[in-house]
Amino acid sequence: MRCDILETPLDLEPLIAAVRGPERGALVTFVGYVRERADDGRLVEGLSYEAHRDLALAEMRAIGAEVAAKFEGALIAISHRTGALGLGEAAVAIAAASAHRAAAFDACEYAIDELKKRVPIWKKEHYLGGGGRWRENE
Amino acid sequence: MKIRIVPFARIREIVGAATLERVIPDGASAAALFEVLAREFPPLAELARSTRFVRGGAFVAADAELRDGDELGLLPPFGGG
Numbered sequence: 001m002r003c004d005i006l007e008t009p010l011d012l013e014p015l016i017a018a019v020r021g022p023e024r025g026a027l028v029t030f031v032g033y034v035r036e037r038a039d040d041g042r043l044v045e046g047l048s049y050e051a052h053r054d055l056a057l058a059e060m061r062a063i064g065a066e067v068a069a070k071f072e073g074a075l076i077a078i079s080h081r082t083g084a085l086g087l088g089e090a091a092v093a094i095a096a097a098s099a100h101r102a103a104a105f106d107a108c109e110y111a112i113d114e115l116k117k118r119v120p121i122w123k124k125e126h127y128l129g130g131g132g133r134w135r136e137n138e
Numbered sequence: 139m140k141i142r143i144v145p146f147a148r149i150r151e152i153v154g155a156a157t158l159e160r161v162i163p164d165g166a167s168a169a170a171l172f173e174v175l176a177r178e179f180p181p182l183a184e185l186a187r188s189t190r191f192v193r194g195g196a197f198v199a200a201d202a203e204l205r206d207g208d209e210l211g212l213l214p215p216f217g218g219g
Contacts (some may be wrong), residue, residue: 006197032219050147052213080218092219104195117200120192121218122147134148 001064002077005051005121015077015095026101028108032092034085038135043128049082049091050066052120054070056080059119069109074098074107080121091123098109139164139206141171143160148214151191152181168193175212188215198200 002018012029020027049102060078067076076096086092092115096108100136116137126132143158150156153175162171168191176182191198192211204210 049218051218052146052192052211055192055197055211056218058195116216116219118216119218120146120190120213120216122214123217124147134151134214135217137217137219 001075002063003057003064004079005053005056005082006079007083010079010081010090010093012093012095013095015079018077019075019095019097020031021075021097023099024104026104027095027097027098028104029031029096030092030094030100030108030112031035031090031094032112034087034089034091036087037126038125042125043127044087046086047091048083048084048124048126049080050122051080051082056119056121059130060115061075063111063114063118067110070110071103072100073109074103076107076111078111079117080115080119139153139166139204141204142207142209143171143175144209145212146214147217149182149185149212152179162204164206165203167201167203168198171204172200172212185214189213196203 019077064076067074070120079093081091096104096109124132124134140161145153190213
């Protein structure tokens, strides 16, 4: 399974190429972008992400194995960005492919939900006008 | 015994260092080491229950017994995605 943690801008195309194939007729993608407002309404200048690289990649691979077992052999690929990101930049990208669309949608949703819960990556919001805060997932 | 500590994200900012070394009693657990650090850096106290521990590239339980020379990663709650 393809998974990466990158300091450079994310690109969906290699993820799509990694999961598409003659047996998989459905492909779903998800991209998470840096939003201009935090959940509390404050204006954001950018985000920074850091990861425990080895463990994050291992956890992404574990999610990939679970996806295949749960959703009709669906195949996923995940990229997560680290470092400083500006507004509108992609922080995470996922492609999921399966024989039929229901399993592909389910696989993609499962992958992003589990990534947010289990993969050791951290996000700090940097606010317009100064200040910042580490944000935890629910 | 001597433990090398590798704090991440918010924990690293609180302790102000990328790595630390502390000497703690033989047989102490990961949670006990965290308590020692939280006395030194009080803002860590609120992370005592939510921090996860990593040793040798794998998660370990808070009650895992540490060994001399261990390197222990301290991982605050995740925020990826």
